[in-house]
Structures are given as structure tokens and as C-alpha cells.
Amino acid sequence: MNSGEMLKDKWTKVIAVTGGAGFIGSNLLLHLVPKYPDYLFVNIDCLTYAANLSSLTGIEGAPNYRFKRLSIGDYLDLERCFEEFPFDVVLHLAAESHVDRSIYGPSDFVETNINGTFNLLELARHRHETGRGIRFIHVSTDEVYGSLGDDGSFFSESSPYRPSSPYSATKAGSDHLVHSYIKTYGLDAIITHSCNNFGPRQFPEKLIPLVINNILNRREIPVYGNGQNIRSWLYVFDHCRALDMVLHNGQKGATYLIGGGNDIRNLDLIQRLCRMVDEKLGISGSERLITFIEDRLGHDYRYALDSSRIRSELGWKPAYEFDQALEFTIQWYLEHQDWLNSCISGEYMKYYDVNYKRKLAES
Ligand code: NAD
Numbered sequence: 001m002n003s004g005e006m007l008k009d010k011w012t013k014v015i016a017v018t019g020g021a022g023f024i025g026s027n028l029l030l031h032l033v034p035k036y037p038d039y040l041f042v043n044i045d046c047l048t049y050a051a052n053l054s055s056l057t058g059i060e061g062a063p064n065y066r067f068k069r070l071s072i073g074d075y076l077d078l079e080r081c082f083e084e085f086p087f088d089v090v091l092h093l094a095a096e097s098h099v100d101r102s103i104y105g106p107s108d109f110v111e112t113n114i115n116g117t118f119n120l121l122e123l124a125r126h127r128h129e130t131g132r133g134i135r136f137i138h139v140s141t142d143e144v145y146g147s148l149g150d151d152g153s154f155f156s157e158s159s160p161y162r163p164s165s166p167y168s169a170t171k172a173g174s175d176h177l178v179h180s181y182i183k184t185y186g187l188d189a190i191i192t193h194s195c196n197n198f199g200p201r202q203f204p205e206k207l208i209p210l211v212i213n214n215i216l217n218r219r220e221i222p223v224y225g226n227g228q229n230i231r232s233w234l235y236v237f238d239h240c241r242a243l244d245m246v247l248h249n250g251q252k253g254a255t256y257l258i259g260g261g262n263d264i265r266n267l268d269l270i271q272r273l274c275r276m277v278d279e280k281l282g283i284s285g286s287e288r289l290i291t292f293i294e295d296r297l298g299h300d301y302r303y304a305l306d307s308s309r310i311r312s313e314l315g316w317k318p319a320y321e322f323d324q325a326l327e328f329t330i331q332w333y334l335e336h337q338d339w340l341n342s343c344i345s346g347e348y349m350k351y352y353d354v355n356y357k358r359k360l361a362e363s
């Protein structure tokens with residue numbers, strides 16, 4: 001028996017989770033690893049600035065968890081990993097994920113989001129063509145569908161692709177590759193599109209942890225444009241529950257939209273966060289930190305999702321109320337300021353200066 005066969009014998013499923021040291025990936029592993037002790041989970045992550053291994057302290061010693069530090073952009077490294085582990089499932093989350101960074105430096109986005117996904121698909125195809133079943137779950141975003149107006153419409157599984165930013169364009173490119181592998185090679189793949197996630201362990205370049213971090217540091221809260229853009233928010237634990245259901249019961253070749261139904265204008269959300277954090281800290285006046293700055297280039301106005309398919313087919317629905325989830329999230333960052341501080345190192349401040357300094361100075 002070779003080592004792959006031994007692993008197959010020992011574990012009910014062997015699952016690759018790419019990007020498992022990032023925000024959603026770490027929350028997903030913290031959800032799945034203790035829940036399925038008979039599955040082996042292999043976290044494949046090259047640890048970019050957005051990764052934080054300390055997010056995984058709860059499971060790093062678990063017998064059914066392994067970590068492989070490698071880039072999905074490196075085909076040979078990835079091929080060795082696929083030779084070592086007989087993967088039954090790939091949960092693909094690794095990506096460059098921040099719109100603002102994609103505006104200033106799109107090249108890493110093409111490399112990871114398109115070429116990296118291509119490498120994974122090729123290895124999954126080889127396994128599929130040799131008759132060893134493999135399920136490929138591609139975690140995408142609502143942003144590939146572009147921007148909605150004020151007409152009350154929603155994105156659905158059949159909405160046309162109209163990405164606006166280099167981030168969403170590279171995610172769209174990777175989605176198209178996945179679609180082509182389903183159609184051409186019959187790969188057992190599923191694409192999920194979720195709206196904006198929030199919750200513990202999110203890098204503080206994204207809106208919600210950035211606002212909390214800036215309140216804690218009494219730093220201006222930068223609001224792009226007039227703050228009237230609308231985002232739809234999903235608590236990360238509800239996203240992880242949805243991915244768990246897709247992994248086990250999703251239909252081959254399907255697309256699922258995962259939306260929390262919490263649609264809110266950026267300014268309203270920021271003001272709500274200021275009030276909630278102030279209340280928790282017993283302070284007041286954080287709203288005075290709000291500073292309107294030059295709008296983001298190509299800024300999408302509104303996202304909203306029709307997630308009726310995953311609700312009716314898989315019985316998924318969010319388990320948390322928005323305010324309750326915001327409350328848990330704020331509490332987590334207040335109790336994990338060491339985690340936050342470990343993110344806002346030199347690299348973060350360099351990015352912060354590039355992205356905000358001029359805009360804040362001009363505001
Ligand atoms: P994140 O930026 O927090 O984490 C990404 C992880 O991928 C990091 O750990 C990073 O080190 C890793 N990574 C990046 N490039 C890599 C490479 N070349 N090889 C191996 N690992 C690499 O992102 P996130 O917010 O957790 O998002 C995860 C996935 O979910 C992404 O595909 C994103 O497009 C999608 N998504 C995110 C949201 C959201 O609101 N955060 C919403 C919808 C979809």
C-alpha cells in the first residue's frame with residue numbers, strides 16, 4: 001500500500017482547503033475540523049500578508065489537520081501535494097481578495113486568482129480522468145456580476161457577468177475556467193457566490209474590522225464618496241455552514257448564491273458600528289472620526305443576492321441576526337486586540353499610507 005492509499009484507508013474523506021489561513025478559510029477550518037474527525041483537512045496556503053496562522057490555534061494540533069505552505073501559483077509544488085494526499089474534495093478559497101489592492105497592483109490577482117485556480121483545476125481534472133472522484137468547490141463572489149442600481153433588483157444564478165474591478169474580473173475569469181471544466185471535462189465542480197462577509201479574523205483592510213480598528217486607535221474612519229453605496233452582509237459562520245452543506249449535498253455543476261439579506265448603506269453601517277463600539281467601551285463621539293474621502297475608482301454602487309436556490313435545495317438559511325452578529329464581531333475584536341495588532345505591522349501601514357494618505361489629506 002502506498003502512502004496515498006494508506007491515507008484513503010484511514011480517512012473517510014481527504015479535503016484540501018486552499019487559503020485556510022485567511023479570513024473565511026480559517027473560520028471554515030475551525031468549523032469543519034472538530035465537526036468531522038473522520039475527515040483529513042489539508043490547509044494549502046502560502047501565507048500572504050492577509051494570512052494569520054494564529055487564527056488557527058484552536059485546531060493546529062488536531063490529528064485530522066495538516067498545513068502545507070505553498071502557492072497555488074506554483075504548479076510543481078501543488079502537484080507534489082496532490083501526489084502526497086489523495087484529495088476527494090478541494091474547497092478553493094485562496095485568492096487575492098481586496099478590491100483596493102487590486103486597483104493599485106492587479107498583477108498578483110491575475111497570478112493567484114486566475115493562474116492559481118487553473119493549476120488546481122488541472123490537477124483536479126487529472127484525478128477525475130483517472131477515475132478517482134474529486135469534488136471542486138470554487139468560492140467566488142457576488143462582485144463578478146457587477147453593480148446594481150436603485151431598482152430593487154437582485155443578482156441570481158443566471159445574471160450576466162459584468163465585473164468592475166481587477167479583483168472581480170480575475171474572480172470572474174476563474175469562474176469561467178471552472179464552468180469550462182464542468183462542461184468540457186465533466187468535472188464535479190460547484191461555484192458559490194457570497195456577498196460581503198464579516199466576523200472574527202478578518203484582515204482590517206476590509207470595511208468592518210477597519211472601522212473597529214480605527215475607533216480603537218482614534219484614527220479617522222475613511223468613507224469613500226458619499227457613503228451611500230449599498231453592500232449586503234453575511235456573517236462568516238453562516239457562510240461556513242453554507243459551504244458545509246454545499247460540500248455534502250450540493251448538486252454537481254450547480255451555482256449557489258449565498259446572501260445574508262442584510263443590505264445597508266456604508267454610512268449607515270459605519271454609524272451603527274460607531275454607536276455599538278462606543279457603547280461597549282463606555283465612550284462617546286466615535287462618529288466624529290468619520291471622514292469622507294475621494295471615491296474608490298470604479299466603485300460598485302450596490303450588490304444584492306437572491307439566495308432562494310440554496311435555501312430551497314439545501315435548506316440553508318442564516319442562523320444569526322445582523323445586529324447580534326455585529327455585536328459578536330465587535331466583542332471578538334475587542335477581546336483579540338493582540339490579533340489585530342499583529343496585522344497592523346509595517347506592511348499594513350505601508351498599504352494604508354498608499355491607499356489613504358493623499359485622500360485623507362485632501363478631505
Ligand atoms: P483573505 O484575503 O482573508 O484570505 C486569502 C487567503 O489566501 C490568505 O490566507 C492568503 O495567504 C491565501 N493566498 C493568497 N494567495 C495565495 C496563493 N497564491 N497560494 C496559496 N494561498 C494564497 O480572503 P477571504 O476574505 O478569506 O476570502 C476567501 C475567498 O472567498 C476568496 O476566494 C474570496 O474571493 C471569496 N469571497 C470573499 C468574500 C469576503 O467578503 N471576504 C466574499 C465573497 C467571496
Ligand code: TYD
Binds near residue numbers: 100
Ligand atoms: P470592502 O470591505 O473593501 O469590500 P468590497 O469592496 O469587496 O465590497 O468595502 C465595503 C464597502 O465599504 C465598499 O463600498 C467600499 C467601502 N469602504 C469605505 O468607504 N472605506 C474604506 O476604507 C473601505 C475599506 C471600504
